[in-house]
Amino acid sequence: MSNERKPRGPLxxxxxxxxxxxxxxxQETARKSAPAPGKPAAKEHINPTRAPxxxxxxxxxxxxxxxxxxxxxxxxxxADDSLPRRNHWPVRLLGWGVSLLLALAAALGIDALLRAxxxxxxxLGWLAVGIVGLSLLAAVALALREVAGLWRIRRxxxxxxxxxxxxxxxxxxxxxxLVHAVMKTYRKREDMRWALRRLQEHGTAALSPAERLRLLxxxxxxxxxxxxxxxxxxxxRDVAGLTAIVPAAVLDVLIVALRNLRMLRQLAALxxxxxxxxxxxxxxxxxxxxxAVTGAIALTDAFLPHLLGKGLAGRLSARFGEGVVNGVLTxxxxxxxxxxxxxxPFSATARPGLKQLAQALISGNDNP
Amino acid sequence: MKNTGLTDELGYxxxxxxxxxxxxxxxxxxxxxxxxxxxxxxxxxxxxxxNLVNRAPMPLFDAARTGRLRRAWLEPQPDAQVPRFxxxxxxxALTAGDERHWPESTxxxxxxxxxxxYEPQALLARGLKxxxxxxxxxxxxxxxxxxxPLLDMDFAAFSDLAxxxxxxxxxxxxxxxWLSLLEGIDxxxxxEEETAQKLASAYxxxxxxxxxxxxxxxxxxxxxxxxPGDMEGSPALTFCPLPDSQGxxxxxxxxxxxxxxxxxxxxxxxxxPFFYGHFARLDAQLVLVDVIGALNAGEHALNDLRDTLRLVxxxxxxxxxxxxxxxxxxxxxxxxxxxxIPSAQHERLQRILALLVEEAAKRAEYAGASFRTMALxxxxxxxxxxxxxxxxxxxxxxxxxxxGQRLGxxxxxxxxETAVFPGDLPEDPxxxxxxxxxxxLRFVRFRPPDVAAPLPLEPAxxxxxxxxxxxxxxxxxxxxx
Numbered sequence: 094m095s096n097e098r099k100p101r102g103p104l105x106x107x108x109x110x111x112x113x114x115x116x117x118x119x120q121e122t123a124r125k126s127a128p129a130p131g132k133p134a135a136k137e138h139i140n141p142t143r144a145p146x147x148x149x150x151x152x153x154x155x156x157x158x159x160x161x162x163x164x165x166x167x168x169x170x171x172a173d174d175s176l177p178r179r180n181h182w183p184v185r186l187l188g189w190g191v192s193l194l195l196a197l198a199a200a201l202g203i204d205a206l207l208r209a210x211x212x213x214x215x216x217l218g219w220l221a222v223g224i225v226g227l228s229l230l231a232a233v234a235l236a237l238r239e240v241a242g243l244w245r246i247r248r249x250x251x252x253x254x255x256x257x258x259x260x261x262x263x264x265x266x267x268x269x270x271l272v273h274a275v276m277k278t279y280r281k282r283e284d285m286r287w288a289l290r291r292l293q294e295h296g297t298a299a300l301s302p303a304e305r306l307r308l309l310x311x312x313x314x315x316x317x318x319x320x321x322x323x324x325x326x327x328x329x330r331d332v333a334g335l336t337a338i339v340p341a342a343v344l345d346v347l348i349v350a351l352r353n354l355r356m357l358r359q360l361a362a363l364x365x366x367x368x369x370x371x372x373x374x375x376x377x378x379x380x381x382x383x384x385a386v387t388g389a390i391a392l393t394d395a396f397l398p399h400l401l402g403k404g405l406a407g408r409l410s411a412r413f414g415e416g417v418v419n420g421v422l423t424x425x426x427x428x429x430x431x432x433x434x435x436x437x438p439f440s441a442t443a444r445p446g447l448k449q450l451a452q453a454l455i456s457g458n459d460n461p
Numbered sequence: 462m463k464n465t466g467l468t469d470e471l472g473y474x475x476x477x478x479x480x481x482x483x484x485x486x487x488x489x490x491x492x493x494x495x496x497x498x499x500x501x502x503x504x505x506x507x508x509x510x511x512n513l514v515n516r517a518p519m520p521l522f523d524a525a526r527t528g529r530l531r532r533a534w535l536e537p538q539p540d541a542q543v544p545r546f547x548x549x550x551x552x553x554a555l556t557a558g559d560e561r562h563w564p565e566s567t568x569x570x571x572x573x574x575x576x577x578x579y580e581p582q583a584l585l586a587r588g589l590k591x592x593x594x595x596x597x598x599x600x601x602x603x604x605x606x607x608x609x610p611l612l613d614m615d616f617a618a619f620s621d622l623a624x625x626x627x628x629x630x631x632x633x634x635x636x637x638x639w640l641s642l643l644e645g646i647d648x649x650x651x652x653e654e655e656t657a658q659k660l661a662s663a664y665x666x667x668x669x670x671x672x673x674x675x676x677x678x679x680x681x682x683x684x685x686x687x688x689p690g691d692m693e694g695s696p697a698l699t700f701c702p703l704p705d706s707q708g709x710x711x712x713x714x715x716x717x718x719x720x721x722x723x724x725x726x727x728x729x730x731x732x733x734p735f736f737y738g739h740f741a742r743l744d745a746q747l748v749l750v751d752v753i754g755a756l757n758a759g760e761h762a763l764n765d766l767r768d769t770l771r772l773v774x775x776x777x778x779x780x781x782x783x784x785x786x787x788x789x790x791x792x793x794x795x796x797x798x799x800x801x802i803p804s805a806q807h808e809r810l811q812r813i814l815a816l817l818v819e820e821a822a823k824r825a826e827y828a829g830a831s832f833r834t835m836a837l838x839x840x841x842x843x844x845x846x847x848x849x850x851x852x853x854x855x856x857x858x859x860x861x862x863x864x865g866q867r868l869g870x871x872x873x874x875x876x877x878e879t880a881v882f883p884g885d886l887p888e889d890p891x892x893x894x895x896x897x898x899x900x901x902l903r904f905v906r907f908r909p910p911d912v913a914a915p916l917p918l919e920p921a922x923x924x925x926x927x928x929x930x931x932x933x934x935x936x937x938x939x940x941x942x
Contacts, residue, residue, distance in 0.1 A: 150877070152848055
């Protein structure tokens with residue numbers, strides 16, 4: 094089934110073919126030495142001397158490009174666009190040292206406890222061993238889950254980066270790989286069954302991978318986008334409401350931080366990331382970094398008056414104005430998070446805007 | 462344009478104004494389906510109407526995919542004096558079971574109106590219940606389309622073009638009889654009807670020879686000589702181009718003067734009404750180009766096709782509309798019969814098409830219209846497959862070739878399913894204009910797919926297609942928003 098995409102070996106080795114092979118090799122080495130996203134696609138070479146012919150239909154196997162036929166491993170480049178970082182080895186060493194010391198202390202403590210328990214009575218000792226064992230097991234499970242969450246977050250972010258690279262330099266094979274990778278993300282999700290079924294019903298209607306990708310975004314991601322908007326809106330409203338009533342400034346900060354973290358985790362889970370605690374933390378850092386780069390936090394205050402009618406809300410009540418500012422900031426963070434958790438950039442559908450969300454936040458309309 | 466006057470333009474402005482006023486109450490969209498003969502206009506309209514009326518699955522057509530397009534039905538067209546497009550007849554031809562065949566070539570103008578009911582997205586439109594769009598389509602013999610450039614030519618220019626083309630090497634043999642007849646004639650001698658008739662019929666014979674032998678597009682002028690409609694034998698159709706007409710002031714009563722008069726009459730009474738009646742006031746245009754057919758005929762056919770398209774497309778009114786000038790805002794250039802090559806090569810076909818229509822597309826963009834190119838099959842006659850041949854995987858298309866079609870030394874009987882590998886299109890589209898690909902590429906015509914004739918009250922089987930939905934989305938998407 095997957096034969097169609099296989100590069101056809103040129104029988105007649107023309108000058109052109111030789112040149113292209115060399116280009117391939119050069120790109121390969123270039124990629125290894127300096128990882129760059131969006132490696133320009135090596136054009137498959139079609140042997141120009143194949144003559145037209147007719148064959149009996151029985152010899153041919155019907156191969157219709159369709160969504161089912163995507164059973165191929167994603168042929169995507171792994172783009173690593175991390176910046177060179179400063180080496181923080183003293184900090185890291187300190188961190189390792191302190192953690193190891195704490196772990197040692199805990200181990201010693203447990204050891205002492207076990208000895209003491211065995212000293213009292215044997216059954217008490219075994220009970221303590223059992224409890225320690227169970228706790229260890231739980232700790233390992235927890236750690237594994239956190240690792241899995243982190244891994245999922247990373248995978249989503251990587252998929253997104255790959256998608257951007259592929260869309261910047263579209264190429265049939267890599268687009269196909271992208272379609273497959275996104276579909277694989279949702280294959281096991283109960284709530285996505287309907288959307289994936291619809292996609293499969295479209296069958297062979299979309300012939301080229303670019304068309305399939307477009308349909309995928311419209312059928313699968315668009316419904317998720319609507320749910321994401323509701324999640325963001327709910328979080329923004331919570332933050333706005335709570336910060337307007339809660340008296341202490343410290344509590345404000347705590348509420349904003351916790352509610353935002355929860356929103357980020359919900360968003361990531363919605364698009365298939367399902368992070369753990371650490372994953373949520375990492376996602377928060379990624380989003381904040383993104384916001385800091387785009388200067389969005391500083392912008393929020395500057396253009397809010399336009400949305401709210403020249404600071405009307407603020408004049409009505411300082412607390413209410415503060416609440417709205419916090420709410421809009423939350424919405425802003427949610428929108429920025431979409432860039433990290435949504436597997437594809439917005440192309441067939443429109444990107445939800447802050448303005449819509451802010452208006453929905455003020456008007457109390459749940460469907461922006 | 463040289464052969465149109467102020468009155469024409471005033472008429473055009475008035476008609477545009479009337480259209481704009483009518484559109485306020487019942488929105489309509491005039492879709493111009495433009496294509497030389499054999500480019501598949503009739504099949505395209507038939508399949509489009511059938512698939513819209515029967516709600517065929519069209520995922521790339523957004524209004525249909527989301528279910529906003531509620532229903533579509535045929536209505537009597539607004540122009541009472543134009544024949545109705547024989548939709549039922551063409552549909553019957555395509556769905557006749559074992560007897561199925563492509564519709565006959567169009568001999569006269571025909572019109573069809575399709576009503577679309579949809580759910581508007583804008584709140585205002587929803588409130589006003591503006592939820593219907595009339596889609597007007599016109600079918601006509603593709604030969605007539607070639608006449609449009611005549612609006613800009615006088616008799617001398619027309620003569621130069623026709624004679625220049627006839628003297629090209631690949632036309633020489635076809636035009637020999639007419640050219641030798643011209644040799645022995647003094648154009649400034651007094652006019653005799655007998656000479657005029659003889660010349661005209663020789664010229665007509667030359668044109669129909671070009672037509673029969675595939676791959677000649679340029680200067681098959683005037684179009685009514687090939688497809689006369691109801692004007693057969695009238696003086697306006699009894700003339701031919703004459704040499705050395707540039708700058709000549711023929712004496713009154715001479716052959717040249719009479720020919721010139723008849724040419725003017727032709728432009729006046731045939732071309733002008735055709736243009737102003739059907740092409741001047743379009744909203745969207747679908748340009749069907751039979752790239753596949755031209756590839757079969759060789760590189761001169763592609764060059765010919767390119768020059769012809771350039772001439773024809775320059776007479777359309779493209780740009781943003783206003784009340785006094787209804788203009789084409791969206792143009793879709795489609796390479797038809799995309800089902801004759803494996804889908805992996807559609808992009809190459811599209812690139813060849815882009816090369817052919819480059820100039821027209823740029824002009825459209827500059828004027829503020831949007832355009833797209835795509836590989837299209839209104840009715841998909843084949844499916845795709847893979848064959849192992851001499852240790853190589855060959856992408857093939859599978860279908861029933863038409864009886865009498867040949868590939869190599871094999872002749873098809875029109876019954877058996879066959880897998881065909883048509884050859885590889887070149888990666889660089891410009892190669893098809895330079896080199897001869899006739900040995901390396903061969904596109905066989907296939908019979909229509911076996912689609913059952915619709916039964917009363919039962920859901921009709923839609924025509925399989927390639928990108929018909931993407932085409933509708935581009936042309937109608939905005940109007941159905």
